[in-house]
Amino acid sequence: MSATQGDVKSLQAQDAPDAPKSVKRAPPPETSQAIYTRFKVIAAFWAVIIFLGFPIWWKTTSIYRAHLPIQDMLEWANGKTCRPVFPLEIHLMTPTMQLPESQHLLRTTQHALDDLNEFAAHHLRLKLVNDSSALNVEQREKASGTDAEEADIALTVRVLSQDDLPAPRSYLHAETTQLDIFYPPNQAPIPSSSNPPLSVFIAQELQQLYWEEKATIAHVLSGETGNLDSISPQLAESISRRFRRSMKYADTYHLSFSLFTPGSAPSSWDIEAAVQEYLAPLLNEFASISNFTIDTQVQLYASFSPMAPSPVFEETEAAWTLQKEDLSAFINAAEWPLNPSIGSGPTLNFILYVPSPSQSPLVVKENHASSWIVPxxxxxxxxxxPLSSDSTNPSHLSKDSLRPAFMTFSHQLLTLLGTPTTPSSLPLRLQALVRVRAASLLLSASSTMGSLARLTESLPSIPIPATVASSVSDTLSHLSAACTHMKHGRFSAALANARIAEIEAERSFFEKSMVGQVYFPDEHKIAVYLPLLGPIGVPLIVGLMKELKRIVATLKARRANAA
Structure with a gap:
């Protein structure tokens, strides 16, 4: 019944043309309690975001950056903290002279050396060691502990009188660091003479002895040897070529000795005895500079590279020859098992190739050499x-038959490690290499510190873990120690500290966590956050803006009513 009445009323309303239209009613006004509740909800959300969410986000996403001494690092890189100097202590022994003559010879020779020296960073300091008073002072200092660390003795010069000698002459011992100067008795230094010929001769010999080392150090410090006016173009080119051929310094090198032959013989070699006899003494001398590991291998039926031209038989020389321009393609890297690197250090490969009897003897055509260096x-x-009776290669290579090869390998190793070519004394050349390596490592570690400082300043978003700060601290400490040892002529200790500084500097610069963040720019972070914060942030911001508008409107209405 009620439904029928409702339908009738609706029909009547439609039939009545003058019936008034229904008016849309406004929502009832919000009560103060509802407004207060909405305010508390919005305030609660924002309070959680500001006082809980934001601190948690800041803590969990903040990048830890340990403190680095940026200014100190940059000063090391710019060469303001340490300028490498090389004071070489040379002991002068004059057993055939009286003490006044010896002291006068020392003074005049030192004066002549200073006049000849044009490279202030590298200077020679003479010290008279047969002076009894000086020896007593040294002994007292050692006993009291005031001179616990002495400078390295670079050279010992013995000045000896020799009859029937027209002019002074010198003799450098090849196996030691001793230089003998022989002079005629009538050229003994007189205390009244200001420039004795013997002093000039000794100064010139010492200057010539260390001339290549000075040029090499000048090249290391400045990148060129042009600051030495009297250097010859040939020596400058020789030093540049030596740097191009030598390996970059490493704390450990891996030496790989390989025997290759195109046939089935020789199939064995007395390699262990050869290494101990011919190479181990040299490696022991290098112990203060670098460490070495060794492995060996034998490869039979090792053919030439398909890209390499075959040897050509020269009837005039009765030998098979390889042209010099074809030596670079001699090694068959595709089939010969030559690993470019084994372990942490770089690998130096030494190949002993025994040609087949049908292509023996085999030499280089241009210079008839049987060896060459691959830079x-x-x-x-x-x-x-020598071939056996049946014209075949011997099946075994003895230690004696390997001697020429390993003597050549020793020379090649010295070249590849950057050892100077002069003087003839190997200990002096290794001493020079110690000083060169100490200088190069000090500059390399300092440059790495500067690069790290500039990197951390230009990229403030990368983290700096505590391990990096520790490595930087160790680097700067060892750099300072190396510089101090170098200034006092203790080059072995300087090299030891410079090696540690280089290792720590490389470790800090190539920290994995830092390198990863370098390739993660801020645009990636925005792309990650926007899809997450957009749906949540928009309603919260809109609600906050509406609530702020309501509060502002309420305040304006109260002021109007009050007025």
Whole structure:
């Protein structure tokens, strides 16, 4: 019944043309309690975001940046903290002279050395060691502990009188760091003479002895040797070529000795005895500079590279020859098992190739040499052993038959490690290499510190873990120690500290966590946050803006009513 009445009323309303239209009613006004509740909800959300969410986000996403001494690092890189100097202590022994003559010879020779020296960073300091008073002072200092660390003795010069000698002459011992100066008795220094000929001769000999080392150090410090006016172009080119051929310094090198032959013989070699006899003494001398590991291998039926031209038989020389321009393609890297690097250090490859009897003897055409160096890689030696009665290669290579090859490998190793070519004394050349390596490592570690400082300043978003700060601190400490030892002529200690500084500097610069953040720019972070914060942030911001508008409107209405 009620439904029928409702339908009738609706029909009547439609039939009545003058019936008034229904008016949309406004929502009832919000009560103060509802407004207060909405305010508390919005305030609660924002309070959680500001006082709980934001601190948690800040803590969990903040980047830890340990403190680095940026200014100190930059000063090391710019060369303001340490300028490498090389004061070489040379002991002067004059057993055939009286003490006044010896002291006068020392003074005049030192004066002549200072006049000849044009490279202030590298200077020679003479010290008279047969002076009894000086020796007593040194002994008292050692006993009291005031001179616990002495400078390295670079050279010992013995000045000896020799009859029937027209002019002074010198003799450098090849196996030691001793230089003998022989002079005629009538050229003994007189205390009244200001520039004795013997002093000039000794100064010139010492200057010539260390001339290549000075040029090399000048090249290391400045990148060129042009600051030495009297250097010859040939020596400058020789030093540049030596740097191009030598390996970059490493704390440990891996030496790989390989025997290759195109046939089935020789199939064995007395390699262990050869290494101990011919190479181990040299490696022991290098112990203060670098460490070495060794492995060996034998490869039979090792053919030439398909890209390499075959040897050509020269009837005039009765030998098979390889042209010099074809030596670079001699090694068959595709089939010969030559690993470019084993372990942490770089690998130096030394190949002993025994040609087949049908291509023996095998030499280089241009200079008839049987060996050559592959720059920054290793060396090759062509061994042409005497053939057996049946015109075949011997099945075994003895230690004596390996001697020429390993003597050549020793020379190639010295070249590849950047050892100076002069003087003739190997200990003096290794001493020079110690000083060169100490200088290069000090500059390399300092440059790495500068690069790290500039990197951290230009990229404030990358983290700096505590391990990096510790490595930087150790680097700067060892750099300072190396510089101090170098200034006092203790080059072995300087090299030891410089090696540690280089290792720590590389470790800090190539920290994995830092390198990863370098390739994660801020645009990536925005792309990650926007999809997450957009749906949540928009309603909260809109609600906050509406609530702020309501509060502002309420305040204005109260002021109007009050007025």
């Amino acid at each position: 920054q890689w290793g060396g090759v030696f062509l061994l042409n052993p």
